[in-house]
Amino acid sequence: MSLLVRRFAEFLNDLQQLERTAARSEAILEAFTRHTPFPAGALYLRDRDANLRLAAKSQQFVAPDILADEPPTEVIAAADRVLVPLRSGRDHLGLLALSGGEYSDEDLEVLRAAAAFVGTLVANQRMSQEMREGDFQLKYRLWELESLYDIGLSIAGTLNIDELADEVLFRMISLINARRAALFLRDGAGFKPYRSFGDVAVSDADLQRLLETEKPVTLENGTVVAVPINGNNQIIAVLAAGDRETRDGGIGAFEANELRLLSLFANQVGIALENARLHREALLKQAMERELELAATIQRDILPKSIPAIEAIEIAALSLPARQVGGDYHAFFERENGVTLLVADVSGKSMPAALLVSALHAAVQLLVREGRELGEVATELNRHIHHWSAENKFITLIVASIDREAETLQYVNAGHNPGYVLINGQLEQLKSHGLPIGMLAQSKYMTQTRPFPAGSTVVLYSDGITEAEDEATAEFGNDRLEALVRTACSPEEMRDRIAAAVREFVGAAPQYDDETLVIARTR
Amino acid sequence: MTEELKVAVERKPQGAILYTKGYINNVGGEEIANRAYELMDGGVRTLLLNLRETKIVNSIGISILIEIIEKMMDKGGKIGFCCLTPVIHKTFQIMGLANYASIYDNEEAAVKELGL
Numbered sequence: 001m002s003l004l005v006r007r008f009a010e011f012l013n014d015l016q017q018l019e020r021t022a023a024r025s026e027a028i029l030e031a032f033t034r035h036t037p038f039p040a041g042a043l044y045l046r047d048r049d050a051n052l053r054l055a056a057k058s059q060q061f062v063a064p065d066i067l068a069d070e071p072p073t074e075v076i077a078a079a080d081r082v083l084v085p086l087r088s089g090r091d092h093l094g095l096l097a098l099s100g101g102e103y104s105d106e107d108l109e110v111l112r113a114a115a116a117f118v119g120t121l122v123a124n125q126r127m128s129q130e131m132r133e134g135d136f137q138l139k140y141r142l143w144e145l146e147s148l149y150d151i152g153l154s155i156a157g158t159l160n161i162d163e164l165a166d167e168v169l170f171r172m173i174s175l176i177n178a179r180r181a182a183l184f185l186r187d188g189a190g191f192k193p194y195r196s197f198g199d200v201a202v203s204d205a206d207l208q209r210l211l212e213t214e215k216p217v218t219l220e221n222g223t224v225v226a227v228p229i230n231g232n233n234q235i236i237a238v239l240a241a242g243d244r245e246t247r248d249g250g251i252g253a254f255e256a257n258e259l260r261l262l263s264l265f266a267n268q269v270g271i272a273l274e275n276a277r278l279h280r281e282a283l284l285k286q287a288m289e290r291e292l293e294l295a296a297t298i299q300r301d302i303l304p305k306s307i308p309a310i311e312a313i314e315i316a317a318l319s320l321p322a323r324q325v326g327g328d329y330h331a332f333f334e335r336e337n338g339v340t341l342l343v344a345d346v347s348g349k350s351m352p353a354a355l356l357v358s359a360l361h362a363a364v365q366l367l368v369r370e371g372r373e374l375g376e377v378a379t380e381l382n383r384h385i386h387h388w389s390a391e392n393k394f395i396t397l398i399v400a401s402i403d404r405e406a407e408t409l410q411y412v413n414a415g416h417n418p419g420y421v422l423i424n425g426q427l428e429q430l431k432s433h434g435l436p437i438g439m440l441a442q443s444k445y446m447t448q449t450r451p452f453p454a455g456s457t458v459v460l461y462s463d464g465i466t467e468a469e470d471e472a473t474a475e476f477g478n479d480r481l482e483a484l485v486r487t488a489c490s491p492e493e494m495r496d497r498i499a500a501a502v503r504e505f506v507g508a509a510p511q512y513d514d515e516t517l518v519i520a521r522t523r
Numbered sequence: 524m525t526e527e528l529k530v531a532v533e534r535k536p537q538g539a540i541l542y543t544k545g546y547i548n549n550v551g552g553e554e555i556a557n558r559a560y561e562l563m564d565g566g567v568r569t570l571l572l573n574l575r576e577t578k579i580v581n582s583i584g585i586s587i588l589i590e591i592i593e594k595m596m597d598k599g600g601k602i603g604f605c606c607l608t609p610v611i612h613k614t615f616q617i618m619g620l621a622n623y624a625s626i627y628d629n630e631e632a633a634v635k636e637l638g639l
Contacts, residue, residue: 135619136582136618139617139619140582140618142617143614143618146613150610150613170579173581174579174580174582175581175582177549177582178581197579245548247549247586249550249553
């Protein structure tokens with residue numbers, strides 16, 4: 001084997017070693033300076049920006065960082081230095097500059113052959129690196145998609161907004177290579193920090209600007225961004241990220257893809273916050289429904305469960321509570337020689353109304369059973385209710401006592417709908433003669449008395465009857481009621497006729513108010 | 524919550540365990556790499572990374588972990604991970620780390636399997 005061939009074989013062997021490990025620039029240069037007559041040199045490789053950048057150099061060798069001139073296509077040999085292009089096919093991959101020794105034509109041939117080998121080696125490694133990077137990018141995209149998908153699943157699977165916010169922040173930070181992130185929630189006209197990872201340099205003024213423009217805000221040369229989170233037709237939160245990492249260890253501005261991702265995460269947070277809000281509202285609704293049920297129970301328990309059997313007096317009653325509990329109340333009190341009937345309507349609905357009905361019930365039971373006359377009952381009731389109930393709470397009330405022996409009817413109407421008496425075919429009204437109970441502390445009520453011969457009928461009702469609306473919101477009215485009351489019949493029959501007429505009039509329209517009817521006829 | 528990563532090293536008879544706490548990003552990844560390379564230069568050929576107190580890792584951190592795995596493979600050694608959060612576990616699978624390094628549910632199993 002000639003010396004040249006042996007030298008080339010050794011050179012090639014060294015270069016082949018480079019193939020097995022990552023071919024570092026220093027190792028390539030070192031192989032050339034060891035196996036050629038040139039003890040010093042520099043290696044330039046083309047970077048991503050197509051510049052020929054210094055990759056390795058011998059000590060003492062003077063070489064600029066970037067070569068301004070395009071490399072030669074062939075080996076250029078000068079007196080004490082040579083320039084060897086590194087190529088693969090038509091690609092110029094780099095340049096070797098070697099110096100310091102005497103050389104022969106054979107040395108140049110060895111250089112050419114070794115440079116061709118290294119060119120292929122560098123090209124292969126570049127291709128391999130590009131493939132690895134491409135593979136990494138593909139996997140990164142998959143990671144991105146999987147993360148968004150997983151967050152979607154998390155949103156569907158939990159209402160714990162704290163956990164969800166952490167998960168979104170962590171995933172978002174991971175994917176956009178941010179060092180810091182924060183979630184701000186709307187708080188009146190501004191925002192308050194809710195969750196954060198590190199400190200994000202977003203001021204109240206920045207957040208206010210975002211609120212006004214309804215657009216993402218970019219700060220600190222793009223290294224901090226804040227995007228709005230929309231929900232319920234307004235900005236309900238802000239997602240901010242800061243300090244995007246770069247591979248060289250620095251901090252850079254967020255790029256378009258990262259801003260897009262940030263917006264996608266913001267949408268997800270918006271959905272999660274909206275879900276949580278809807279859930280809270282549903283819970284509130286449930287609580288209100290429970291309250292309504294409780295109020296309805298209270299009222300049901302208070303109202304008479306049966307009608308007292310009183311000699312020579314027939315009584316019929318109807319109580320139809322609306323779905324939303326109203327405040328109708330009625331009661332019967334058996335008295336010597338007769339009965340006392342009461343119909344009342346307290347202001348408001350739901351639990352407050354039910355509680356007022358409860359207070360009314362307790363007071364009425366006490367006062368009437370003490371045998372006081374009706375004017376005194378109403379006056380005492382007024383004092384009691386005015387003292388104990390809220391300012392805007394009052395009760396309209398009509399109470400009537402039938403004395404069978406005296407054949408009289410005594411009554412008090414405190415701001416209630418007029419009651420009716422039907423005496424010998426003549427219909428008369430029992431009109432209001434005082435303010436509703438509880439409206440003014442000093443109100444006094446006088447008992448009204450009128451004849452009530454045997455065979456007379458008294459009809460008390462709440463405005464739920466006369467103000468029952470049909471689908472066109474027309475009211476049933478007093479005229480229809482009076483026409484039904486005029487027709488002489490038993491209290492039960494009259495009750496059923498009135499109830500049927502109201503139902504027929506209302507049709508499919510919903511019942512908005514309690515309907516109460518109390519009818520009594522003496523024999 | 525802090526973004527800084529802390530690494531603690533525990534030498535074992537047949538290698539070492541690195542405990543990480545915090546964000547594995549560029550800075551955190553380099554910190555792990557420095558510790559791992561020190562150990563590798565000292566002859567350690569089996570490393571376990573316990574990520575029990577790490578909840579976030581970004582793509583730069585992942586690429587640094589891949590470099591550490593490759594360097595260890597070049598030296599004929601092996602690396603394992605344990606105690607990953609479900610999110611990081613899935614991320615490692617998607618990003619291909621699971622193809623080159625073993626992943627264990629807990630440290631005990633990892634120590635046993637890696638022969639630490």
